[in-house]
Amino acid sequence: MNKHSVYETNSFYWDIKGNEFLRAIVLPHYGAFVTEEKHQLFGDVSGLKMLEVGCGNGQSLQYHGDRKAGELWGMDISEKQIEKAAQHLTMCGLSATLICSPMEEECGIPKNYFEAVYSIYAIGWTTDLEGTFRQIASYLKNDGIFIFSWSHPIHRNVVEENNKFVFKKPYSDESWYAVSPDFCQGELVLADRQISTYVNALAKAGFVIEQMIEESDEDIMQLHDHSDNLLKRAKMLPVTFVIKARKL
Template sequence: MRQNVYDQQDVFENFQNNRLSGRSENDLIEQPAIRSCLPPLTGKSVLDLGCGGGQLVKYCIEQGASEATGVDLSKNMLEYARAHHSHERITYLQGSLEDIELPHNQFDLIVSSLAMHYIGEYERVVNKVGSALRDNGYFIYSVLHPHITARKLLEGWVRDEAGEKRFWPLDDYLDDGPRDLQVTPDKKAVIYHRSMSSAVNGLIQAGLTLDQIIEPTCSPEGLILQPHQVVEIRRPTFIIFKSQKLVR
């Protein structure tokens, strides 16, 4: 059975309260970065894998995409997306990224925001993406940075006696596989750690060419709202991979 933590109501509400605050790491770090590396979208066909509440799907339409499809396993997420980010050129579909069938040679852009680290079958999904992209199309996705997910006990910063952050420990880096991520005080979700080489080689093996890697930090405007995010310079939370299906 595929993991569907966001249809647990308390997990969903906790996520939404953070996501809709306008002060989350998504808003201040990850979304500005992933949107900045999107190609021109006028007249393009877009697929969002793990679309959540539909914010990025709607943004792509606003940037001129001719059509956009959002896929998510969570009923709660899709209900929110249809209620708040609907459009005549948007289609929302329920399904897991591992199992959903993608049409061949259909999309100019496939994007995924903080969903691929929930996927155990990375190579399978990336191969489907490569097949579904049109020539010269892009696959752009963000995940938690592998130095965040590497340790099998995700315990965070090592602090000194005064509670100040001293350093971020790294261990188990080359041991790809599942990790437990705390999503509420009493609930965990399973995410999948992948080293940088595993992530990049999976793209290459799917016939994609790496175009760019981004390790975003908080903007100056974001630091006004959340000054503690200055630590992103010491260790970024997210990483974005931008790849392209080039015509040989």
């Protein structure tokens, strides 16, 4: 699939529907049943220069701003989301440099500048994973950290049929496909990548993986309605994964 058509389809959806309809995930949540509060991947961020890839409406930037990060930067493919982020951060008394751009492209972000780059449930939208990781590595200082979360590929490849979980397609199938969320109108374009694809792309970009999380937090699961379909899945298979890597 042509990457520019992917840009147009997805950025249009984000512009029109926005985070409210996509049930956006923001820190301290990395995704379903995984939190920064438990895993403490960032540690003390006070004084750090931090960049968020796929910043959405700015709530994860606020999370770090409230924890005394030194500089906040964010990028997003959607102009509307950048506008929302600017408004939200201003209301919170925080300032940030916000850039509208696909994550795969050069967009004026300074090189060798940040101590931390992160992406909360956004990195999977890239049309060029290796290129995106190279860009992120170029933004980081040596020894800088990169943390990202995304929907676990096992979760994306499994459906429930007759009270059993079955694969709807091969785990190795990374082709792009259209998806229409059942809770609103519109269409998005998505690809499900294997965990090894992320790991190998990180290695090629000069990162070493320090930690990977794919288990769900039991304490959060216990707070959910036991009839929740996502909770049922989380008891059987990973639904979110998080990777913390460091630039060599």
